[in-house]
Amino acid sequence: MTPLPRMFRRAGLFALAAVLSLTAAIGLGWWQVDGPGAERAAGKAAAIPSPIGDMSFSMVDHEGAPVGPEDLLGRSSMVFFGFTFCPDVCPTTLADISGWLDDLGSDAERLNVVFISVDPERDTPEAMAEYVAAFHPQIRGWTGSPEDLAQAADAFRVTYKKVSLDDDGYTMDHTASVILFDATGKFRSTIDYHEPREIAVPKIRLALGER
Numbered sequence: 001m002t003p004l005p006r007m008f009r010r011a012g013l014f015a016l017a018a019v020l021s022l023t024a025a026i027g028l029g030w031w032q033v034d035g036p037g038a039e040r041a042a043g044k045a046a047a048i049p050s051p052i053g054d055m056s057f058s059m060v061d062h063e064g065a066p067v068g069p070e071d072l073l074g075r076s077s078m079v080f081f082g083f084t085f086c087p088d089v090c091p092t093t094l095a096d097i098s099g100w101l102d103d104l105g106s107d108a109e110r111l112n113v114v115f116i117s118v119d120p121e122r123d124t125p126e127a128m129a130e131y132v133a134a135f136h137p138q139i140r141g142w143t144g145s146p147e148d149l150a151q152a153a154d155a156f157r158v159t160y161k162k163v164s165l166d167d168d169g170y171t172m173d174h175t176a177s178v179i180l181f182d183a184t185g186k187f188r189s190t191i192d193y194h195e196p197r198e199i200a201v202p203k204i205r206l207a208l209g210e211r
Contacts, residue, residue, distance in 0.1 A: 049156045052077070052185030057151035059116070062128035062141035069155070069185070076188075076207045077112040077181040081158050083119035083172050084131040089193060090115075093178065096200070098136035103201050108138050110208055116152060117143040118160035118174045180207040 049055065055069040072079070080097065082090035094115065101108040115132060117123035120143055123131075128141030144152070153160060158175035165171060178191040180203060188207040191200045 048179060048187050048190065051187070052181055055155035057148060057155055059142045059144035059148050059152060060125055062125050062132055062143075064125045067140075067142055072112050072114070072181065073185050074183060075110055075112050076183050076204075076209070077114065077185075078204065078207070079114045079116065079156060079179045079181070080177075081116045081118050081153065081156070081160065081174050082176075083117050083174070084123050084127050085119065085171065087171075089176050093176065093193060094132075094135045094139065096194075096197075097139065097178065099197060100201050100204060101136045101138050103197065104204065107205075107208060108136075111138065111204070113138045113140065115139055115141050116149075116156075117141065118149060118153070118172050120144055120146050120149050180204065182207050182209065 052069045052072050058066060058068045061067045078097065080093055082093065084090075097113065101111070101113065104111075113136070115128075117128060123141075123143045125141075125143060128143050132139050132141040142152075143149075149160075156179060158179075160172055160174040163171050163173055176193040178200075180188045180190065182188050189203045191203055
């Protein structure tokens with residue numbers, strides 16, 4: 001039998017690698033969404049929030065309207081903590097969230113999507129309004145006083161810390177995961193920073209009550 005030309009052998013290897021990569025991604029997605037990994041994620045609930053209905057805090061949204069936990073009930077919710085001066089994690093995550101919402105299509109309207117500021121000193125409602133306008137229109141910005149933030153962060157079990165910079169400015173360290181709840185306010189899962197879309201979107205659909 002005549003050996004295949006090298007270029008065809010190489011193309012075959014590339015095709016095999018692509019199939020194996022896709023199979024691995026699908027397998028990982030199943031493991032984290034419907035398989036044993038989903039049980040492990042649920043096991044993290046002790047470090048994440050209790051049901052939203054048990055929370056107590058008050059803030060304002062980027063339009064200046066008062067908001068609180070009650071505004072996250074009745075629809076599934078996606079919550080992310082960050083700040084407008086964030087150099088990379090926050091804009092990257094909000095861009096990812098925008099992409100996930102685009103993938104959901106009209107189902108995105110069934111979600112509360114909230115970006116909560118960990119930098120109340122600089123993130124006024126006006127600053128939040130300008131910032132979230134650069135992303136998906138479903139995303140709402142919430143902010144408040146330092147006391148308001150402390151209550152909200154404690155309710156969601158997230159951490160944040162002010163870090164001084166050499167130029168006398170500061171930045172904020174904070175929890176970078178997106179937190180998912182179902183329509184009753186029960187914690188469902190988290191989406192980690194840079195988690196692949198083929199895993200993130202099915203997690204959101206599970207929070208929406210889909211399989």
